[in-house]
Amino acid sequence: xxxxxxxxxxxxxxxxxxxxxxxxxxxxxxxxxxxxxxxxxxxxxxxxxxxxxxxxxxxxxxxxxxxxxxxxxxxxxxxxxxxxxxxxxxxxxxxxxxxxxxxxxxxxxxxxxxxxxxxxxxxxxxxxxxxxxxxxxxxxxxxxxxxxxxxxxxxxxxxxxxxxxxxxxxx
Numbered sequence: 164x165x166x167x168x169x170x171x172x173x174x175x176x177x178x179x180x181x182x183x184x185x186x187x188x189x190x191x192x193x194x195x196x197x198x199x200x201x202x203x204x205x206x207x208x209x210x211x212x213x214x215x216x217x218x219x220x221x222x223x224x225x226x227x228x229x230x231x232x233x234x235x236x237x238x239x240x241x242x243x244x245x246x247x248x249x250x251x252x253x254x255x256x257x258x259x260x261x262x263x264x265x266x267x268x269x270x271x272x273x274x275x276x277x278x279x280x281x282x283x284x285x286x287x288x289x290x291x292x293x294x295x296x297x298x299x300x301x302x303x304x305x306x307x308x309x310x311x312x313x314x315x316x317x318x319x320x321x322x323x324x325x326x327x328x329x330x331x332x333x334x
Contacts, residue, residue: 181209185246188259192248193223206232208320211248224250225324228261232316238308240264243272247313252328253286253321258313265305272309281313286321290314 181189181199189199193211197220200210208227212220229236229245236242243263248256258278265272280297289295292303292310 185209188246189226189248191259192226192246192257196223199226204324206316206319206323208232208324222251224248224256225320227316227320229312229316232319233312236308236312236315238263238265239304240266240268243305243309243312245272245309245313247281247317247320249286249317249320249325251325253317253325255281255284255286255313255317257282260309268305271305277306277309286314286317 180201186199189209189211190196193199195213196211197214198212200212202209206227208225210225211223213223215221226246226248229247230242232247234242241264243265244261246259246261248258250256258281260268260272260278263272271277276297284290284295290310290313292298292307296310298306
């Protein structure tokens, strides 16, 4: 477990390694990761690194909090912090809903069915509530905001950090 908490090198001034709770969430999104970077960049994000030796650790993907990637998005009770993992091909590895003030979260975004449906979604998918995303409940303000912030944040991260697929790789 100690290897997971250690970064991939020295930390720049002001950077902090992720705390234990964040590392646990990151491990849920990237179970094969050997380590994670401190949060850095614009928008702020973590890098998940695979196993490797002496600086040769490959980047498996990125994780970000939706409240930092899409800060103006609000649910019924305010911002909904969701940690989203995205691999280097633009496919979501999962989402983890953080602490929020949504009054109807217990039967919408807090249910296991909500985050499960985002695993393996491509950033180019529609993310349409009631279409490729199940509504789970009638808490539409909460659900709509959560889906929008995951979609918009993922696409922002993909545009900034992930190379577009080559023409030969497209179906």
